Amino acid sequence: MDKMAGPLDYLRWRGDLSFKQKQYNSVDGAILASIAYLPFDGSIVGHSLKEACERILALYSGSLDLHRKTETRLLVKSPRFADLKILDWTSRLEAEPAPLQFAALTLQLDENTILISFRGTDSSVVGWNEDMIMNYSYQIYGQTVARDYLEAMADKFKNCKIYITGHSKGGHYAIHSLAAARYDVQDRVISALSFDGPGYRSVFAESTGFKRAIDKMRTYVPESSVFGIMLDHPERTLVVKSVYPMMHQHTPLNWSVGRDSFVLAEGLTTSARIIRHALIQFNQSIPAEKRGQLWSAIFLAFENMDITDMNVFTEHRIRGTWTLGKVVMGMDPEVRQVATEMIKLIYQSAKNNYLPFSEGDFSACPKSNDSSKAPIFFESYNFKD
Structure with a gap:
């Protein structure tokens, strides 16, 4: 793997420059989206980001992965970020009335500007359940909560302009x-950045509010994106270089950075294009009702087995496989039948819809790294449900 600079290097290079000296940019947005995953609580409100990060290092250092720990240590030492005041922290995890895994951080960038950072999906089963609902429904409860949060912060800090950022589901929010x-809140927003967020259905992208604010929206996806290509992106979308393997490209901390911006790739890799094609065929071949039945059954089985964290499937492969087997066998026979039918439909979809497996098959679809200049995607989901 070739070494290229990333956001952590940016923190080392440019972390000594205040936002007055060097204005907010996309790499700042990615870093501030990333910190929303830190295990903060309400006690951080009113403190500086440095103080909050020092507390995290003191209490949770052993549970942070290397990237997250390094980022937190660099933030403590960075004049650009360390003195940012934390204005609000909100975190909610609810199974009823609808699955909701939501966290948001509001920071004071300067006397006239605030930034709102939405957390993406964590390891909770509730959070993953919420994500899966997006596969068969264009509405999830968290979207309403995110809108209400933005409006509440706008009302609380009436004289401030607003930046919004988020990673994954947080980028969607x-x-x-x-x-x-x-509209009065929209007018005060400078930009909304999404980092590998899954995109939007046409029913929402065609709304008046979306069209009115589209020039303030920007999405960044890595060149081998999986999560970021699950839906459509009518907003401006840029494809970022990453030297990491596909499954490690979801985090922006693994993306390539130049001086104070991301390095763009040539376009989406062949693997990403194949996956998007397959996802489109899957969603168009299997009705939303059946997709909903399957995901609902799976998460009900998790609940019945008191599984609350998805890490149970990944921390130990053998135990995780055994647990997943118990989940499947614990389903009602009728639900298992639905799952079997879906597997057959997936197979039939793959059989009936040719999946391209080489770059040559995309010869009529040249690569692009900026949707404002040339298309990045050549297929649309066009959901009928």
Whole structure:
């Protein structure tokens, strides 16, 4: 793997420059989206980001992965970020009335500007359940919560302009909240950045609010994106270089950075294009009702087995496989039948819809790294449900 600079290097290079000296940019947005995953609580409100990060290092250092720990240590030492005041922290994890895994951080960038950072999906089963609902429904409860949060912060800090950022589902919330917000709030938002967020269905992208604010939206996806290509992106989308393997490209901390911006790739890799094609065929071949039945059954089985964290499947492969087997066998026979039918439909979809397996098959679809200049995607989901 060739070494290229990333956001952590940016923290080392440019972390000594205040936002007055060097204005907010996309790499700042990615870093501030990333910190929303830190295990903060309400006690950080009113403190500086440095103080909050020092507390995290003191209490949770042993449970942070290397990237997260390094980022937190660098933030403590960075004049650009360390003195940012934390204005609000909100975190909610609820199974009823609808699955909700939501966290948001509001920071004071300067006397006239605030930034809202939405957390993406964590390891909770509730959070993953919420994500899967997006596969068969264009509405999830968290979208409303995110919009309400944006409007509440806008009302609380009436004289401030607003930046919004988020990673993964948090990126979805960043752009969705802007599009769904009151127009007076939209007008105060400078930009909404999404980092490998899954995208949007046409029913929402065609809304008046989305169209009105689209020039303030921007999405960044890595060149081998999986999560970021699950839905459509009518907003401006840029493809970023990453030297990491596909499954490690979801985090922006593994993306390539130049001086103070991301390095763009040539376009999506062949693997990413194949996956998007397959996802489109899957969603168009299997009705939303059946997809909903399957995901609902799976998460009900998790609940019945008191599984609350998805790490149970990944921390130990053998135990995780055994647990997953118990989940499947614990389903009602009728539900298992639905799952079997879906597997057959997936197979039939792959059989009936040719999946391209080489770059040559995309010869009529040249690569692009900026959707404002040339298309990045050549197929649309066009959901009928």
